[in-house]
Amino acid sequence: MNYPHQPVLLNQTIEFLNIKNKDGVWVDATLGLGGHSEEILKRITPGSLLIGIDCDEESIEIARKRLKHYKNFIPVHSNFKDLDIILAENKVNEIDGIIFDLGFSSYQIEKSGRGFSFLVNEKLDMRLDKRQDLSAYYIINHYSKDELDKIIKEYGEDKNHRRLAELIVKNRPIRTTKELAEIAIRVNKKEKRIHPATRLFQAIRIEVNNELDVLEIGLRKALRYLKSGARIAVISFHSLEDRIVKNFFQKESKDCICENKKMICNCNHKKVLKILTKKPVMADKDMIKTNPRARSAHLRVAEKI
Ligand SMILES: C[S@@+](CC[C@H](N)C(=O)[O-])C[C@H]1O[C@@H](n2cnc3c(N)ncnc32)[C@H](O)[C@@H]1O
Numbered sequence: 001m002n003y004p005h006q007p008v009l010l011n012q013t014i015e016f017l018n019i020k021n022k023d024g025v026w027v028d029a030t031l032g033l034g035g036h037s038e039e040i041l042k043r044i045t046p047g048s049l050l051i052g053i054d055c056d057e058e059s060i061e062i063a064r065k066r067l068k069h070y071k072n073f074i075p076v077h078s079n080f081k082d083l084d085i086i087l088a089e090n091k092v093n094e095i096d097g098i099i100f101d102l103g104f105s106s107y108q109i110e111k112s113g114r115g116f117s118f119l120v121n122e123k124l125d126m127r128l129d130k131r132q133d134l135s136a137y138y139i140i141n142h143y144s145k146d147e148l149d150k151i152i153k154e155y156g157e158d159k160n161h162r163r164l165a166e167l168i169v170k171n172r173p174i175r176t177t178k179e180l181a182e183i184a185i186r187v188n189k190k191e192k193r194i195h196p197a198t199r200l201f202q203a204i205r206i207e208v209n210n211e212l213d214v215l216e217i218g219l220r221k222a223l224r225y226l227k228s229g230a231r232i233a234v235i236s237f238h239s240l241e242d243r244i245v246k247n248f249f250q251k252e253s254k255d256c257i258c259e260n261k262k263m264i265c266n267c268n269h270k271k272v273l274k275i276l277t278k279k280p281v282m283a284d285k286d287m288i289k290t291n292p293r294a295r296s297a298h299l300r301v302a303e304k305i
Helices: 010-017 035-043 057-066 080-089 106-111 136-142 145-156 161-170 177-187 198-209 211-225 239-252 285-290 292-296
Strands: 025-028 049-054 073-077 095-101 226-236 273-275 298-304
Touching (some): 010 226, 010 298, 025 035, 049 057, 049 080, 136 198, 145 198, 177 198, 211 226, 226 239, 239 273, 239 298
Parallel strands (some): 025 095, 095 226
16 A cells, blocks of 8 residues: 655665564654554564554554554554653563654645645644644744744744744734745745745744654653664754754763863763764665655664663
């Protein structure tokens, strides 16, 4: 069956996970429609377990049906920031590998009707998890000009952040993706390389789903549970996420993280990771041709010492 999401860097990620022919516990922290999970399930032993986490209930349901023949698969509707709770509930003390394929799926953009894209006109929402209250509608219509300015600058890195914030406040109420995108098109009319609303939409989506904070928490928790020799693979889709992953891997692969290199180290930090991808793995031209989402994908992998 064709699923409305083509997994990115699938073979590379699965190979890096280095799945061995012995029982273990694996985690897909971003199950989505189950593309990566399916390949993991094909390779792990029947006595192994795969826990697939997603905060989007609709995606979980699709993946649950897709993978229903696998008795060793447990789908969990939750946020990966609660990895410790999820593992405790499943009586798991350590894991043999974990993958994070961040962001949102093509299904969520094209079919969920939650206003993730400026290319389709939908109500402003952008919640990955529909149980939460904070939505794009609330942020756009209730945040102050300064608050909007700050998130568009920090999470969107849009140089016209101030003007965008001003126009959003002036044009309220803004109810749809089209209304919001039109403001960005007006402000960023000289932008040729990417759609003028790309950065604004990224900023709002990050704020709605608290994406950067939960990534830091998820990575830290994953590290705590990885067995020695087990691997963590992270696919990110924009520079803010990739920077977090890169800095986290670098910090955890160093013995000393004292700010200024002093004669005597007093941080007592010990390295716990070995980085396996000096540079991020990226999609080649052919892959991008068949799957344009792969264009911005960066895969980084590390192994617990
Ligand atoms: C790129 S898709 C994953 C696609 C999946 N690898 C596949 O092959 O179908 C990212 C998924 O992660 C989920 N997600 C994003 N942030 C999350 C979080 N903090 N906790 C749990 N799931 C999250 C999204 O809802 C989305 O379904």
